[in-house]
Amino acid sequence: MIEIRNLSRRFGPVTAVDDVSLTIAKGEMVALVGTSGSGKTTLLRMINRLVEPTSGAVLLNGQDTAGLPAHLLRRRIGYAIQGHGLFPHYSVARNIAAVPELLGWPAAQIRERVDELLTLFGMPPADFRDRRPAALSGGQQQRVGVARALAARPEVLLMDEPFGALDPVTRAQAQADLRRIQRQLGTTTILVTHDMEEALALGDRIAVMDRGRLVQCADPATILTRPATDFVARLTGRSDRPFRLLGLLPVADLVEPGEAEGAPVDPELSAREALAECLWSGRSALPLAGGGRVTLDRLTERARGAE
Amino acid sequence: MIRLLAGAAVLVMLLRPEWMEPLLAPLTRNGAPAIYTQSSLLGLTLLHLALVAAATLASALVAVALAVLVTRRAGAEFRPLARTITQVGQTLPPVAVLALAVPMLGFGTWPTLLALFLYGMLPIFENALTALSGLPPPVAEAARAMGYTPRQRLLKIELPLALPVILAGVRLSAVIALSTAAIGSTVAARTLGEVIIAGLVTNNPAFVVQGGLLVGLIAILLSDALTVLERRVSPYGSSGTRA
Numbered sequence: 167m168i169e170i171r172n173l174s175r176r177f178g179p180v181t182a183v184d185d186v187s188l189t190i191a192k193g194e195m196v197a198l199v200g201t202s203g204s205g206k207t208t209l210l211r212m213i214n215r216l217v218e219p220t221s222g223a224v225l226l227n228g229q230d231t232a233g234l235p236a237h238l239l240r241r242r243i244g245y246a247i248q249g250h251g252l253f254p255h256y257s258v259a260r261n262i263a264a265v266p267e268l269l270g271w272p273a274a275q276i277r278e279r280v281d282e283l284l285t286l287f288g289m290p291p292a293d294f295r296d297r298r299p300a301a302l303s304g305g306q307q308q309r310v311g312v313a314r315a316l317a318a319r320p321e322v323l324l325m326d327e328p329f330g331a332l333d334p335v336t337r338a339q340a341q342a343d344l345r346r347i348q349r350q351l352g353t354t355t356i357l358v359t360h361d362m363e364e365a366l367a368l369g370d371r372i373a374v375m376d377r378g379r380l381v382q383c384a385d386p387a388t389i390l391t392r393p394a395t396d397f398v399a400r401l402t403g404r405s406d407r408p409f410r411l412l413g414l415l416p417v418a419d420l421v422e423p424g425e426a427e428g429a430p431v432d433p434e435l436s437a438r439e440a441l442a443e444c445l446w447s448g449r450s451a452l453p454l455a456g457g458g459r460v461t462l463d464r465l466t467e468r469a470r471g472a473e
Numbered sequence: 474m475i476r477l478l479a480g481a482a483v484l485v486m487l488l489r490p491e492w493m494e495p496l497l498a499p500l501t502r503n504g505a506p507a508i509y510t511q512s513s514l515l516g517l518t519l520l521h522l523a524l525v526a527a528a529t530l531a532s533a534l535v536a537v538a539l540a541v542l543v544t545r546r547a548g549a550e551f552r553p554l555a556r557t558i559t560q561v562g563q564t565l566p567p568v569a570v571l572a573l574a575v576p577m578l579g580f581g582t583w584p585t586l587l588a589l590f591l592y593g594m595l596p597i598f599e600n601a602l603t604a605l606s607g608l609p610p611p612v613a614e615a616a617r618a619m620g621y622t623p624r625q626r627l628l629k630i631e632l633p634l635a636l637p638v639i640l641a642g643v644r645l646s647a648v649i650a651l652s653t654a655a656i657g658s659t660v661a662a663r664t665l666g667e668v669i670i671a672g673l674v675t676n677n678p679a680f681v682v683q684g685g686l687l688v689g690l691i692a693i694l695l696s697d698a699l700t701v702l703e704r705r706v707s708p709y710g711s712s713g714t715r716a
Binding site for chain 2: 216238239240241243245247248249250251252253254264265268314
């Protein structure tokens, strides 16, 4: 658990982060969004003390982080960044092993952990262990970057635009993988992004920052339906709002008994994808694989934010 | 191919100098000897190389230490000073250093070593400085964020990544030292310069050619050998996939 208490950081006359308080529960994934210069990256970097706060405190499982030597604190916190920052002179395995090595894990345990993570990220250890980062694709480098951040089973994972350098297809896959792995490991995660779509897809809660202040922190549906300020409303995109709201919902939640014409759709799809299918095929209702149907009326009703 | 020829030529000149006699004899006059025999060429070459190795090693240690110091936050303000020191070292002609050093250090090896040491620092320092300040920012940031101490960052990340560029500086410095060391013989250091000076003093171009050729060929071979070493330590590997 992380508790951020009245945290501020000033750079000369500029207040980058202004009196932010936020508590993140164990296992939760919080997406930190805002425009460039909103202070989201500075806030993230104060958690592992890459930036020292001007005032306020960060508590990690109840312990004030200011009292710990910075390098020891950082070994307990995973960190993944855009452009991954892999060490070019180390193999994939040594990159992932970096923090466990710093912590003095026995070699056999490190090897086991490296293979476990490579497998988790869908990279067969025998193929990838000994490669250099330069011999990987962008998506693979990014996965190794996240695997490295998770290697020593950190209490918290911090991510700063980790998917920023990826193409849209690779990025969607990387986001899905992160969600799956984060759920599986239960690692408390804070993710900085300027992409609202990414925040909605990944965050259990979304924290919106504007000019150094935390203006709203709530679950994705609340952010979309009840934005606290005009800035939040603009960030969520007025024209995209109904679709994003439907995107949060599995179509299975809207199922009702009955029949419908045409090919059945997968109940795992989001309501947004079901709506798209309705519009594209000109149907007013879709049958679901496994029984029942979902109607266009029900979808549009939900798109207005009705329960 | 050129490397092989150079290597063969050096071996012949060192081990079978008499084979060179037909080539060098036309350069002599009045029946002067064509081959330098006052001391063994092999022995002189080894002394020459030892002098160069010692001077280059000392330059490398001091220059890299200086570069590391001025790229730390605490030493950043000494950067201009370190630059000035190494530049002055390079600007002072080695001959002048010899002239100034002999009264203090006496004749022989020591003043030569000092001159070569000063002369060789600049290329290594500049390369080390460039390499250490050119670490990709995400790599530097990742190392810090993962909990490397400053010392671990230097030893495990920064220096290994800078090594190829530092070695390029060492190669440059070693080659310069190899050719410059010959002037050490003006103050009685035992180097291949002895052969050249003997040629100049006795007006015998055969000796000058012999000494000059040896120094030049060895410089080529040394540069080649160090280039191979540089490639081997490249962090990106020669094939890109080697661990």
